[in-house]
Amino acid sequence: MIVLDFVGVGLFAATGALSASRKQLDIIGFVFLAAVAGVGGGTIRDLILGVGIFWVLEPVYIVVCGGTAAVIYFTAHLLESRYRWLLWLDAVALAAYCVFGAYKGLLVTGSPVVAVVVGTLTGTLGGILRDALANEPSILLRREIYVTAALLGALAFVLSDAIGLPQPFSACAGFVVAIVIRGSALALGLPLPTYRSRPGREHGAIR
Amino acid sequence: MIVLDFVGVGLFAATGALSASRKQLDIIGFVFLAAVAGVGGGTIRDLILGVGIFWVLEPVYIVVCGGTAAVIYFTAHLLESRYRWLLWLDAVALAAYCVFGAYKGLLVTGSPVVAVVVGTLTGTLGGILRDALANEPSILLRREIYVTAALLGALAFVLSDAIGLPQPFSACAGFVVAIVIRGSALALGLPLPTYRSRPGREHGAIR
Amino acid sequence: MIVLDFVGVGLFAATGALSASRKQLDIIGFVFLAAVAGVGGGTIRDLILGVGIFWVLEPVYIVVCGGTAAVIYFTAHLLESRYRWLLWLDAVALAAYCVFGAYKGLLVTGSPVVAVVVGTLTGTLGGILRDALANEPSILLRREIYVTAALLGALAFVLSDAIGLPQPFSACAGFVVAIVIRGSALALGLPLPTYRSRPGREHGAIR
Numbered sequence: 001m002i003v004l005d006f007v008g009v010g011l012f013a014a015t016g017a018l019s020a021s022r023k024q025l026d027i028i029g030f031v032f033l034a035a036v037a038g039v040g041g042g043t044i045r046d047l048i049l050g051v052g053i054f055w056v057l058e059p060v061y062i063v064v065c066g067g068t069a070a071v072i073y074f075t076a077h078l079l080e081s082r083y084r085w086l087l088w089l090d091a092v093a094l095a096a097y098c099v100f101g102a103y104k105g106l107l108v109t110g111s112p113v114v115a116v117v118v119g120t121l122t123g124t125l126g127g128i129l130r131d132a133l134a135n136e137p138s139i140l141l142r143r144e145i146y147v148t149a150a151l152l153g154a155l156a157f158v159l160s161d162a163i164g165l166p167q168p169f170s171a172c173a174g175f176v177v178a179i180v181i182r183g184s185a186l187a188l189g190l191p192l193p194t195y196r197s198r199p200g201r202e203h204g205a206i207r
Numbered sequence: 208m209i210v211l212d213f214v215g216v217g218l219f220a221a222t223g224a225l226s227a228s229r230k231q232l233d234i235i236g237f238v239f240l241a242a243v244a245g246v247g248g249g250t251i252r253d254l255i256l257g258v259g260i261f262w263v264l265e266p267v268y269i270v271v272c273g274g275t276a277a278v279i280y281f282t283a284h285l286l287e288s289r290y291r292w293l294l295w296l297d298a299v300a301l302a303a304y305c306v307f308g309a310y311k312g313l314l315v316t317g318s319p320v321v322a323v324v325v326g327t328l329t330g331t332l333g334g335i336l337r338d339a340l341a342n343e344p345s346i347l348l349r350r351e352i353y354v355t356a357a358l359l360g361a362l363a364f365v366l367s368d369a370i371g372l373p374q375p376f377s378a379c380a381g382f383v384v385a386i387v388i389r390g391s392a393l394a395l396g397l398p399l400p401t402y403r404s405r406p407g408r409e410h411g412a413i414r
Numbered sequence: 415m416i417v418l419d420f421v422g423v424g425l426f427a428a429t430g431a432l433s434a435s436r437k438q439l440d441i442i443g444f445v446f447l448a449a450v451a452g453v454g455g456g457t458i459r460d461l462i463l464g465v466g467i468f469w470v471l472e473p474v475y476i477v478v479c480g481g482t483a484a485v486i487y488f489t490a491h492l493l494e495s496r497y498r499w500l501l502w503l504d505a506v507a508l509a510a511y512c513v514f515g516a517y518k519g520l521l522v523t524g525s526p527v528v529a530v531v532v533g534t535l536t537g538t539l540g541g542i543l544r545d546a547l548a549n550e551p552s553i554l555l556r557r558e559i560y561v562t563a564a565l566l567g568a569l570a571f572v573l574s575d576a577i578g579l580p581q582p583f584s585a586c587a588g589f590v591v592a593i594v595i596r597g598s599a600l601a602l603g604l605p606l607p608t609y610r611s612r613p614g615r616e617h618g619a620i621r
Contacts, residue, residue: 047254048250048260049263049265050260050263084258109263113266113267113269113270114262114263114266114269117242117262117266117269120239124239128340132339138340138342138343139240140236140340141230141232141341145233147236147239148233148235149236151235180333
């Protein structure tokens with residue numbers, strides 16, 4: 001599980017740094033956004049579960065975010081489309097982190113419902129905070145499936161665990177479900193059937 | 208008091224789902240925004256008070272949010288103006304939740320000042336988080352009285368309680384104060400006397 | 415240290431109230447934004463450190479925010495450029511608060527890495543929350559050095575403390591480092607060397 005944790009933190013940190021590069025921030029801005037994206041979701045997870053914040057107990061996570069930000073600072077100009085990279089790294093990080101969040105939620109509370117909710121939040125809030133701070137359009141409002149992938153990944157892990165599969169298998173199941181759903185949504189531009197009747201009117205148009 | 212709690216969660220969840228419908232999200236987007244609006248304010252309340260998060264202890268609140276989101280998903284197209292509904296449901300939820308927040312703050316800390324602050328936050332933060340995530344103009348910046356209604360509702364509850372009224376009466380007092388203030392502000396477009404001298408210049412105009 | 419704490423809270427509260435005046439909110443809007451800016455960073459600091467929230471334990475901080483908001487409400491029209499004042503008060507508050515945050519982080523966890531991170535967050539998050547709620551362009555994305563000043567101020571305090579300087583000296587060192595860096599950045603419009611290759615394309619331009 002520790003692998004999933006570091007994959008989640010490292011890749012989310014990379015997406016934060018890519019976002020900083022799109023906004024042309026300085027090196028500390030890279031580190032800041034990398035840290036927010038990298039440990040933001042996990043911080044809220046630990047606050048909700050009422051356990052000590054993981055990076056306060058183990059500051060090496062902060063060092064991982066800082067190192068990732070430095071690497072991206074010096075290499076981002078090599079990428080053709082940083083935003084495409086950001087979306088795909090975010091997809092892998094989401095898959096890793098929704099499973100790890102569900103695992104930790106289950107460990108702490110023992111409730112499958114809470115585990116699924118916490119897994120979903122852990123997988124998605126880092127990206128949502130990143131976009132909010134970097135003033136990007138929120139990934140939540142994009143057409144492709146996003147929260148759904150984290151939710152189904154967390155659900156797959158919790159169900160596999162409930163039917164007694166060994167933990168590495170359950171973790172793989174959850175990871176694969178999430179990455180396949182989010183990946184195909186990205187590759188094919190797949191939306192879920194959305195609420196279609198009509199969009200909200202502009203605010204000027206309401207009284 | 209438990210009634211106020213469920214009314215607050217359920218109606219805030221409905222406003223989150225209405226917001227999701229305005230943004231044409233998928234069903235999971237409905238559930239996500241409903242959950243953020245429904246339990247967001249209460250989650251921050253419980254974090255600040257240092258008690259266990261209510262929906263981690265009692266996951267049925269999450270089920271309420273999910274159910275509300277599903278109902279709105281299939282009925283929102285029947286509404287003439289979803290944004291008017293959103294504003295009015297938000298008003299009732301605010302009134303219920305500022306009283307419940309003040310009650311819980313008083314119960315945990317015993318300090319009336321903290322109870323009023325926590326009540327105000329509980330009543331308003333769910334709506335503020337919802338608008339931030341859905342990228343709507345923040346309800347906080349609208350002209351009509353908003354935070355004031357939650358603050359006076361919480362204050363009315365704390366004062367009634369302090370002079371020894373029985374709890375159901377104090378709760379009614381706070382609820383009625385908040386709903387009358389917010390409701391008449393909405394119905395009549397009433398602002399408090401605002402700071403009028405001049406708005407901030409555009410950022411381009413400042414050096 | 416208690417001086418730094420009150421300076422940080424009071425000045426951040428003043429920046430929140432100035433922001434409210436730019437948005438022409440009512441008096442309660444002033445108090446709300448003053449409270450968010452004044453105690454927001456410290457609240458997240460205390461949540462992360464897992465200690466009781468400072469203003470719940472000592473509600474006088476809330477009174478300070480309310481009083482500051484009232485003063486600004488009646489005097490803001492006297493200022494030539496509220497936004498310049500906001501930036502400079504924010505600079506002093508940031509310097510005071512990054513040192514106090516690092517001090518509290520060191521006291522609670524004993525880890526210098528965590529102390530620097532917590533100091534940086536304490537110094538910057540109040541301003542970031544304020545701008546997010548008031549819908550101002552985030553101070554984080556402005557060209558001048560911001561997070562860096564808080565980080566180096568916290569670092570200077572932690573290092574001075576580590577080499578055994580008496581605490582008032584370490585605190586002064588951190589405060590002076592932060593204020594000189596942020597102040598000269600503001601006065602001279604100094605950016606750190608930023609990531610320059612190219613800004614992110616508009617979202618319409620990506621696939």
